[in-house]
Amino acid sequence: xxxxxxxxxxxxxxxxxxxxxxxxxxxxxxxxxxxxxxxxxxxxxxxxxxxxxxxxxxxxxxxxxxxxxxxxxxxxxxxxxxxxxxxxxxxxxxxxxxxxxxxxxxxxxxxxxxxxxxxxxxxxxxxxxxxxxxxxxxxxxxxxxxxxxxxxxxxxxxxxxxxxxxxxxxxxxxxxxxxxxxxxxxxxxxxxxxxxxxxxxxxxxxxxxxxxxxxxxxxxxxxxxxxxxxxxxxxxxxxxxxxxxxxxxxxxxxxx
Amino acid sequence: xxxxxxxxxxxxxxxxxxxxxxxxxxxxxxxxxxxxxxxxxxxxxxxxxxxxxxxxxxxxxxxxxxxxxxxxxxxxxxxxxxxxxxxxxxxxxxxxxxxxxxxxxxxxxxxxxxxxxxxxxxxxxxxxxxxxxxxxxxxxxxxxxxxxxxxxxxxxxxxxxxxxxxxxxxxxxxxxxxxxxxxxxxxxxxxxxxxxxxxxxxxxxxxxxxxxxxxxxxxxxxxxxxxxxxxxxxxxxxxxxxxxxxxxxxxxxxxxxxxxxxxxxxxxxxxxxxxxxxxxxxxxxxxxxxxxxxxxxxxxxxxxxxxxxxxxxxxxxxxxxxxxxxxxxxxxxxxxxxxxxxxxxxxxxxxxxxxxxxxxxxxxxxxxxxxxxxxxxxxxxxxxxxxxxxxxxxxxxxxxxxxxxxxxxxxxxxxxxxxxx
Numbered sequence: 001x002x003x004x005x006x007x008x009x010x011x012x013x014x015x016x017x018x019x020x021x022x023x024x025x026x027x028x029x030x031x032x033x034x035x036x037x038x039x040x041x042x043x044x045x046x047x048x049x050x051x052x053x054x055x056x057x058x059x060x061x062x063x064x065x066x067x068x069x070x071x072x073x074x075x076x077x078x079x080x081x082x083x084x085x086x087x088x089x090x091x092x093x094x095x096x097x098x099x100x101x102x103x104x105x106x107x108x109x110x111x112x113x114x115x116x117x118x119x120x121x122x123x124x125x126x127x128x129x130x131x132x133x134x135x136x137x138x139x140x141x142x143x144x145x146x147x148x149x150x151x152x153x154x155x156x157x158x159x160x161x162x163x164x165x166x167x168x169x170x171x172x173x174x175x176x177x178x179x180x181x182x183x184x185x186x187x188x189x190x191x192x193x194x195x196x197x198x199x200x201x202x203x204x205x206x207x208x209x210x211x212x213x214x215x216x217x218x219x220x221x222x223x224x225x226x227x228x229x230x231x232x233x234x235x236x237x238x239x240x241x242x243x244x245x246x247x248x249x250x251x252x253x254x255x256x
Numbered sequence: 257x258x259x260x261x262x263x264x265x266x267x268x269x270x271x272x273x274x275x276x277x278x279x280x281x282x283x284x285x286x287x288x289x290x291x292x293x294x295x296x297x298x299x300x301x302x303x304x305x306x307x308x309x310x311x312x313x314x315x316x317x318x319x320x321x322x323x324x325x326x327x328x329x330x331x332x333x334x335x336x337x338x339x340x341x342x343x344x345x346x347x348x349x350x351x352x353x354x355x356x357x358x359x360x361x362x363x364x365x366x367x368x369x370x371x372x373x374x375x376x377x378x379x380x381x382x383x384x385x386x387x388x389x390x391x392x393x394x395x396x397x398x399x400x401x402x403x404x405x406x407x408x409x410x411x412x413x414x415x416x417x418x419x420x421x422x423x424x425x426x427x428x429x430x431x432x433x434x435x436x437x438x439x440x441x442x443x444x445x446x447x448x449x450x451x452x453x454x455x456x457x458x459x460x461x462x463x464x465x466x467x468x469x470x471x472x473x474x475x476x477x478x479x480x481x482x483x484x485x486x487x488x489x490x491x492x493x494x495x496x497x498x499x500x501x502x503x504x505x506x507x508x509x510x511x512x513x514x515x516x517x518x519x520x521x522x523x524x525x526x527x528x529x530x531x532x533x534x535x536x537x538x539x540x541x542x543x544x545x546x547x548x549x550x551x552x553x554x555x556x557x558x559x560x561x562x563x564x565x566x567x568x569x570x571x572x573x574x575x576x577x578x579x580x581x582x583x584x585x586x587x588x589x590x591x592x593x594x595x596x597x598x599x600x601x602x603x604x605x606x607x608x609x610x611x612x613x614x615x616x617x618x619x620x621x622x623x624x625x626x627x628x629x630x631x632x633x634x635x636x637x638x639x640x641x642x643x644x645x646x647x648x649x650x651x652x653x654x655x656x657x658x659x660x661x662x663x664x665x666x667x668x669x670x671x672x673x674x675x676x677x
Contacts, residue, residue: 030462030470034409035401039606042634061462063470063481079409085468147600165601209603213630240633244626 021054022226025070027096030061031086032112035167037076039210040107043219044072050233053223062086066095071226072105075112077208080123083111090115090131100133105225106202109211110168113196113204114138121170134202135177141191144169148251149187149207151195154179159217161185162195163248164207172197172206181205201225214248216241273313276306277365300358303365311357314364315389318348320373321528322389324382325397325438326410327573328521329355331513331549332397333376335525338546339539340532346370352550356381360389372532379413383420386427393531394421395430395524397453399437400460401607402570403599410437414465417441430527432520433490436478440465440485449527452476452490453520456579457572459607494523501526501536512547515580551666556673561649562656563589563673567666569598571607577660578608584616587652589645591622591665598663605631613637619648622665645669 026033026041041057048055060066062085066073073096078086090096100106106116114120116133121140130138149166153159162182171191174180181196181203182189189195189206196205203222205211212219216238224230269277280303303310323333330353337349348367350359355376364373377385379399386394396417399410414437421429422444431442433450437460442448454476455461461478464471469482479486491502497519498506509519522543529539548554552567568577581588594602602624610632618639620628625641632639642648649657661669 029459031468033459035601036603036606039603039631039634042606046634061470079411081411081468082463085463165603167601209601210606213606213634240626240630244630247626 021056022048022223023056023058023069023071025067025073025099026057026059027066027073027075027090027112028062028086029059029076030063031082032076032078032115034077034079034111034209036209037074037109040074040076040109040212040219043210043212043216044074044223047216047219047233048223050237051223051227051230053227062089066090066093066099068095068098068102070099070104072107072222073099075106075108075115077110077112079111083115083120084122084128086111087115087120087128087130091129097131097133100200100202103201105222106133106204107212107222108134108202108204110166110170110206110208113206114170114172116202116204117172118175134197134199134204135175136172136197136204137175138170138172141169141171145188145191145206147187148248149189149195150185150249151182151187151189152185153182153218154198157181157198157221159215159221161249162205162207162218163214163245164205164211165209166206167208168206170206214241214245269313273307273310276303276310277314277361277368279303279306280362281365297354297356297358297362299365300354300361303361304358309388311361311364311385312388314361315373318364318371318373319393319532320375320389320391321393321395322375322377322382322385322391323395323397324377324379325395325432326379326400326402326570327576328397328517329353329376331518331546331552332395332521332524333374334546334549335518335521335543336395336528337374338542339525339529340372340374340534341542342529342534342538343372343532345372348373348375350375357385357388360385383416386420386424391424391427393428393430393528394424395528396432396438396442397521397524398432398435398455398457398572399441400457400570400572401604402572403601410460411465414438414441418444421445428531430524430531432524433488434476434478436461436471436485436487437465439488443485443488448488449492449531450488450490451524451527452493452495453523454494454516456516457575459571492523492527494520499523499526499536502530505536507536507540509544511544513549513553515576517576517579551670558673559646559649561652561654563645563649563659564656565666565669565673566658566660567663568660569662571604574608574660578610578612581658581660582656585654587617587619587648587654587657588613589619589621589642589648589657589659589661590628590639591620591659591661591669592625592628593623593662593665593668594627595623595664598665602627610635610637617652617654619651621645621648622661645672 117130117136120138122128125140178197180194280299348370350363425446428447429445432453434455464480466485467483493500566577568574
């Protein structure tokens with residue numbers, strides 16, 4: 001990120017937050033950024049700025065401490081080995097868990113979704129301990145789910161239908177402490193007809209990469225958990241995204 | 257076909273293999289005549305159906321050079337072929353990018369008497385093809401994210417390369433030392449020529465492939481802070497517009513092809529030529545004259561506007577393509593599809609930094625133009641949506657235009673423009 005778009009990079013570990021700025025922390029882009037994960041950061045940034053909110057962004061690599069004073073933490077996708085390394089370092093650093101205990105928002109995608117659970121499947125399918133921030137456990141399924149996914153979000157969250165792309169071999173079971181994020185219409189998701197999970201302000205999904213791009217309502221939900229209710233976005237600023245949603249929701253699911 | 261020349265390699269093939277290449281060749285010609293592509297896949301498919309070990313039979317007795325990597329395979333294959341031309345020998349090559357087994361079979365079957373073969377090979381198939389062809393040389397250009405909905409993940413791919421090359425002691429590897437994943441993949445090979453070919457895209461090599469720690473970078477150098485993995489000592493160097501050979505001699509790289517990536521590909525081609533006794537001085541002439549490769553970099557005039565066609569299939573490729581754009585105010589047309597050869601998933605758009613396109617006319621086309629439009633909006637790049645190349649030309653009113661497209665969008669534009677180049 002450069003500073004050319006009205007934001008600046010905050011030093012990890014230093015709270016330089018202005019009075020109304022939303023602080024976004026991208027966790028370990030060196031390990032967990034497989035396919036367009038930066039998109040979630042850019043969408044949150046844009047939608048906050050459309051409401052006149054200031055944004056501070058910190059990209060925290062795996063050799064740095066995860067700051068505890070962020071507002072929204074983003075975890076992206078990754079291959080097996082980077083995923084295991086990321087889980088190990090996040091567990092030993094403790095910053096993310098501390099942030100969650102003080103009420104920070106976590107949005108975790110794909111490999112990141114599995115990491116925030118209690119365990120996930122390693123390179124050979126062996127169980128690897130996760131961070132235990134969300135009451136889910138993941139393992140390796142029989143086949144890879146690759147393709148477009150659509151799902152209807154838990155009505156309690158008030159978010160419109162999800163559209164995204166999934167590319168994973170994970171199967172995720174929820175414990176009593178987590179609710180499903182959505183019910184699958186087309187695609188695989190968790191493998192039991194549900195997609196993603198959430199508990200408090202920790203939310204994860206198998207919609208990979210830039211999941212928030214096609215789902216601005218989900219981006220707004222995460223922001224509102226930080227700021228309280230948000231004003232509507234000027235419809236003109238939303239026109240292209242609405243068009244994209246219409247196209248993707250109308251697209252016939254293609255088995256890849 | 258050279259059935260009249262007595263020492264033909266073709267007649268040394270078993271009868272069934274000869275039949276397989278004849279039938280396959282006929283099918284390829286029929287496919288070309290029917291206008292269904294260049295016919296280099298269908299012929300190979302039929303040949304392989306008749307003779308499953310046809311590739312191994314066709315490769316026997318030849319010196320095979322395999323070229324692989326995420327980006328630059330087709331161009332480098334072309335440049336290596338040019339670099340070897342001073343030998344005056346016939347060279348078999350899949351010059352049009354058909355880089356899986358069937359395409360390789362067709363390339364070899366079309367040139368039965370060629371004792372040299374320069375073959376581009378898909379990253380995923382390289383280990384199998386290396387074994388099948390007993391390749392003399394393997395070129396590893398780079399490794400970065402590309403169409404992950406159908407390709408293997410790249411750390412996994414690097415492991416497979418590493419194992420395959422460790423098991424091929426007679427093969428010489430020409431590898432890019434500046435790409436940590438490539439360097440690691442070649443790290444257990446017996447014979448390696450390390451080339452400092454540069455790495456523009458770093459986002460897939462922040463971490464050590466050996467131990468996973470965050471890699472340190474210091475100028476061109478890279479090393480792991482935790483384990484012994486580091487950039488190997490290089491013998492060929494791309495330094496700006498010059499190449500430095502293993503003897504320390506600098507030479508200007510005056511290429512007809514544009515961009516840093518192609519200068520890197522040319523240095524790799526010179527390193528390959530050296531293995532076959534062709535000096536950089538001898539190889540340079542032919543290398544510098546390659547102008548366009550399977551339609552890439554071709555300039556085409558259309559309704560008074562000269563279009564230059566650039567192919568970019570993944571984030572690293574887009575970065576290289578954006579690097580070589582001529583400066584504003586020359587307009588740019590971007591076209592993106594998401595068919596199977598492109599990858600069905602457009603997430604990669606968010607890995608490309610488009611902010612460099614601010615302040616010049618930008619047109620957006622292709623089947624997934626809305627995805628691209630949303631991406632450009634987030635980067636605050638002004639653009640106009642168009643339905644076709646012609647609409648962009650009409651709206652641009654410019655004597656020239658740069659075109660960057662991904663795979664099937666590129667082929668579609670080439671078809672519209674009449675498959676020139």
